[in-house]
Amino acid sequence: MSGVFHLVYFSKAAEDLSYTDIREILEVSRRNNARLGITGLLIFRDGFFLQLLEGAEDAVRKVLSAIRDDDRNYSVKVLIETNGDERLFGEWSMAFHDGDITTASTEHLVDLFESVTSSELSRRALIMPILKKFRASAPELR
Known part of the structure; x- marks a missing residue:
């Protein structure tokens, strides 16, 4: 099969998670x-x-397994598993956006988080276009 496998998940951060922990997660990831x-x-x-x-x-599922075992987050819920023709964030081994401290792309971020918590059956149809818009409007990705 050609193309790229996309997996989107949502999880709750551990109560005691610090920005030092997030930096470590990003470095290792x-x-x-x-x-x-x-x-x-x-x-x-x-x-x-x-x-x-x-x-x-197989590589994405291996990483997801490690994420599920990481006590810095819990209640991991897979929202999307799909194949696509291209990568959305191919320039980054792991781009990061802190939605708590930035105001850029706020509308797309709110739409994204609302779609995650919605009861819609087709989350893929909601989330993937928002991720594409988010990528285009978030120059502060690190």
Whole structure:
């Protein structure tokens, strides 16, 4: 199968999570993802993580397994598992957006988090276009 596997999950951050923890998560993720050929985006907002992982399906699932075992987050809920033609965040082994301290792309971020918590059956149809808009309007990704 050609293309790229996309997985989006949502989780609750541990109550005692610090920005030092987030920096460590990003450093380790970027190193491991580069080695595994995975790219993506991690968004932190109001004590929740939303992450898109993209790459070979077996590698993405391996990373998801490690995330589920990480006590810095819990209640990991997979929202989307799909194949696409291209990567959305191919330039970043793990882009990061802190939704708590930035005002850029606020509308897309609010739409994204509302779509995650909605009762809609087709989350893929809601979330993937918002992620594309978010990528285009978020120059502060790190």
